[in-house]
Amino acid sequence: MSMDPKKKTVVQAVSLVVFMGALAWASVPFYDWFCRVTGFGGVTNVSDVANEEILDETIIVRFDASKDHEMPWEFKPMVREIEMRIGETGLVFYEAYNPTDRPIAGSASYNVAPYQAGFFFNKIQCFCFEEQVLQPGERVEMPVTFYVDPEIVTDRDAKYTREITLSYTFYEIDLPEEARQASLVQPAETNNN
Structure with missing residues (x-):
């Protein structure tokens, strides 16, 4: 028994819409996985421990900071660049300051350039x-602990990398519930009458 041509067209159209919707839904996690595996787009790796192999060859790591146009914080790296041995653990700090009269929560996105170096850039801390919450007038120093994997010197594309730039961009986000509740608590007034 064959299907009516109109019903067949409707079934095919609905199937196509469902298939395209599934692809759209899966594209973000798939792209994220692809970037983390390949380092594409400057995505870095995360490591629980420091590297053990340290080469005599050095690399320059530059640090950059920016913020979304609606983010009121001040945000900057405390050093602009360091030269370090490949495989050596580096520690640098970024500074953030909340000049407003309200608590503000922020989340940082990051990128490494050149992109092919992202696969070899490992963050330990x-x-x-994590999301960051700064109280009114609060200034903090935020650490980044990292190393550049020695395998960068044997990679077909990345072995010519002599400088890496680590960039962060801060965005304002909704305050977590506990921070919102804490900001609503007013100090109790004492009555001396």
Whole structure:
């Protein structure tokens, strides 16, 4: 028994819409996975421990900071660049300041350039792993601990890399519930009458 041509067209159209919707839904996690595996787009790796192999060859790591146009914080690296041995653990700090009269939460996105170096850039500790909340007038120094994997010197594309730039961009986000509640608590007034 064959299907009516109109019904067949409707079934095919609905199937196509469902298939395209599934692809759209899966594209973000797939792209994220692809970037983390390949380092494409400057995505870095995360490591639980420091590297053990340290080469005599050095690399310059530059640090950049920016913020979304609506983010009121001041945000900058405390050093602009360091020269370090490949495989050596580096520690740098970024500074953030909330000049407003309200608590502000922020989240940092990051990128490494050139892109092919992202696969070899390993963060051990980073302020970007968690949301940050700064109280009014609060200034903080936020650490980044990292190393450049020695395998960078044997990679077909990345072996010519002599400088890496680590960039962060801060965005304002909604305050977490506990921070919102804490900002609503007013100090109790004492009555001396």
